[in-house]
Amino acid sequence: MPSREQLSACRVLVVGDAMLDRYWFGSVDRVSPEAPVPVVRVQREEDRLGGAANVALNVKRLGAASTLLTVVGDDAPARTLESLLEREGVAARLGRDEKLTTIVKLRVIGRAQQLLRVDFESTPDHEILTQMLADFAQALGSSDAVLFSDYGKGGLTHIPRMIELARAAGKPVLVDPKGSDYGRYAGATVLTPNRAELAQVVGAWSDEADLRRRARRLREDLQLDALLVTRSEEGMSLFDGVGDSGQLDVAALAREVFDVTGAGDTVIATLAAMLGVGMSMRDAIQVANRAGGIVVGKFGTATVSYEELFE
Template sequence: MTPSRERLAACRVLVVGDAMLDRYWFGSVDRISPEAPVPVVSVRREEDRLGGAANVALNVSRLGAASTLLTVVGDDAPAATLQSLLEREGISALLGRDAQLTTIVKLRVIGQSQQLLRVDFESTPDHEVLARMLSDFEVALAGCDVVLFSDYGKGGLTHIPRMIGLARQAGKPVLVDPKGSDYSRYAGATVITPNRAELIQVIGRWRDEADLIERATRLREELRLDALLLTRSEEGMSLFDGAAEPLNVAARAREVFDVTGAGDTVIATLAAMLGCGMSLREAVPVANRAGGIVVGKFGTATVSYEELFA
């Protein structure tokens, strides 16, 4: 099933979570510093991209669906840059400003197409940053088809159980890209999409496929999830949805260049397909294909409708 462009354009996805600015400094490396055994990068070009939950919203938008981003940022220059990038991409943004926060910036220094260094600028909030945006969430909820929570473990989603409850009450599918070892706060979601390392933190290492099925099924039942989608890098994806057998989809990457943001693309595609009326079992192979395309690109990247359905 391939959704029409018109059907996708009518689909509205609400993305909630930790937004950040991905900053790239590109340069050349011609020598080693005399001060320390490190390369000297002569920066030739700078580029700012949407990161974190903002990259998820961008992925939804680039597929042709409508995306709204609800997040909290600092009251600083990176927040202003984020806002202008969101406006340029036509993404509707509900940005809460919090002067106590530092807007998250991930600076990557690139020399000769290799990432040499990443520098993170962020602060851990000492208070619930999204609680006062609950009314904004309820308003945005009424106008969307699907809700997607992008949790980067930066403290922006400690209020998530209440939001999941409101979304499910309103009959909206809820997708969660999870973080951390406590998944109880995602209880009641439609589907969560951990990768291998993330799931191991929660259910421990599995001995074999049968053990994985047993552990994943137990977690899905405990959390009252419709499904759990495990992304497995070169092994593709496995959907545990209560059927007699999980749905296993083989990896589609032709060439892996950069896995940065691949999980964002997968969950964004999944949300857009569910918003178009696909079932999870129909949507997972499409999301898998999108992930396979995006890992062949550099940095936080997106997939277009043409690339996905060519």
């Protein structure tokens, strides 16, 4: 278990698609006369850090230092995002794209249930992303681990070059992947797909032995140190080529699952912080698994504190 002092000295660089998670909470007392949908009388609004920004917040709440590198628009949601990051103590290097709509996920909540989600987004300008390579190289030197949070929104166009720079600098590189082309993540230390995301890339597996073969092939093809598959109620499986089976299975620890939103963010943020302080991969995933088990008992995009995790 790392001490608070060890964690506070650890710096994690988070790069990826940041977004604003906006919640409208209200009561539902009737059905609309205009269409067969519930009418929500909004009583409270709340903005939270989402996407890569939530990952950076998770790192910070654990007690480590986090720096977020991302692209936002020049609009009200971007200013709200910046204000929240500043309030939470997350260092931010924000690329500004005047033509970009900052990503907002608006969730309408009634009777403690999500009734509707509305997304606002667009794709960032390629020149802005190219300019951010210099910011990445500058922030890399003072970082102990690099974490890429890919939500498929276009903010990680230059991830192959960034991974190359990070590995050349001797930094552990963690990637929360998206889509079916994992070739762009080649050379990373570890990828953390969930079951569905992995099946989209390697195909459906028939049993554990088949999964192990597919995972090994993917690791070898992409030259990864490890592949960590999050499997919901089945826990996690680490494929690292160590030991007889090359696989370590960790059982799920959640006592009560309330909301899985952002659980993957918490897992990879915890893993990055643990690797950043020098913990081995196999020990680090035990801690990350515990963090995931805690956060699914909370509502919406949430975090885990040092006290919750270790005390």
